[in-house]
Amino acid sequence: MTTTPNRVRWTTADLELFPENGKRYEIINGELIVTRASQWSHQEVAGRIFAALDNWCLDTGLGRAAFGPGIIFTDEDDVIPDVVWASNERLDLLLDEAEHLTGAPELVVEVLSPGEKNEQRDKQLKRKLYSQQGVQEYWIVDKNLRQVQVYRRDNALLVIAVTLQATDSLTSPLLPDFACPLLQIFGQHR
Numbered sequence: 634m635t636t637t638p639n640r641v642r643w644t645t646a647d648l649e650l651f652p653e654n655g656k657r658y659e660i661i662n663g664e665l666i667v668t669r670a671s672q673w674s675h676q677e678v679a680g681r682i683f684a685a686l687d688n689w690c691l692d693t694g695l696g697r698a699a700f701g702p703g704i705i706f707t708d709e710d711d712v713i714p715d716v717v718w719a720s721n722e723r724l725d726l727l728l729d730e731a732e733h734l735t736g737a738p739e740l741v742v743e744v745l746s747p748g749e750k751n752e753q754r755d756k757q758l759k760r761k762l763y764s765q766q767g768v769q770e771y772w773i774v775d776k777n778l779r780q781v782q783v784y785r786r787d788n789a790l791l792v793i794a795v796t797l798q799a800t801d802s803l804t805s806p807l808l809p810d811f812a813c814p815l816l817q818i819f820g821q822h823r
Contacts, residue, residue, distance in 0.1 A: 641665075644708040661758055663709040671715075671746060678776045678818060679715040679744045685803075685813040686718050686740075693809070696720040696739075704734040706766050712759065715774075716742035718808070737767040739807050744774040760784060764791045770807055779819045 642663035651658050659666045671679070679700065686698035698718045705711045719727060719738035727736045741763055743755045755773055763771050764786075771784040771791050779799035784791040785806075797803060803813045 642709060645705055645711045646708070648711060657713055659713055660709055660711045661754075661762055666754065668746065668751070671744075674776055675715075675744050675746060678774060679742070681818045682742055682744075682772075682774065682813075683716045685817065686716065686808075686811075689808060689811045690718070694721075695809070697724055699734075702734055704736075704738070706736065706762070710762060710766070712762065714741045714759075715744045720807075737763065737769075739769040740772070740805065741768050741770075742772045742774060744776060747777075760791055764789065770805055772803070774818070776819065779815070781815065781818075 640663075643660045643665040644663070645660065647665075648658050648660065655670045657668045657670070659668075683698055683700040690697055696719055698716060700716055701713055702717055703711065703713050704717070717734070717738040718740040719734075723739060727734050727738065729735050743759060745752050745755055760771060760773075767786075768791065769786050773782040773784070775781070781797045781803060783794045783797065783803075783805075785794040786792075797815060799815045799819050801815055803811075803815060803818070805811060
């Protein structure tokens with residue numbers, strides 16, 4: 634007979650007790666993930682994606698985008714994606730009284746941070762979580778390779794639909810008439 638050692642299972646309530654010290658705290662499946670504040674270039678790319686989505690939202694009125702919102706899926710799954718978009722109808726169902734997201738928006742965007750662990754977390758752990766929770770589309774942005782991997786829901790899984798390069802435009806069936814040249818996101822120069 635083998636026994637599994639007891640491990641600490643972190644919850645959303647635990648996060649409330651952590652200090653505001655420039656670190657990001659997330660929980661996936663009860664595991665605490667602590668990361669440093671993002672690099673300037675990371676924030677710049679995420680900000681440009683948010684701006685493109687936000688401008689499209691202002692033009693169409695079809696939903697709202699947010700920059701770095703927390704999503705509390707469960708007590709043991711509490712994450713902070715870089716950018717999200719939700720339709721107006723979905724957003725009404727997701728926001729609690731404190732205006733926290735409590736479920737899956739249609740679109741989640743993560744800009745990769747440097748390091749193999751960070752990359753694995755976004756490409757594997759978070760993609761699995763977002764699949765389980767019902768996210769419809771997931772963009773993984775690699776600012777170093779200047780590409781975006783677009784995952785779309787196929788049955789219950791987010792599967793790779795396309796990998797876009799810096800000279801391509803980002804579009805989505807979720808966002809009618811949205812088209813954002815990736816050169817606008819990554820900038821003209823490396």
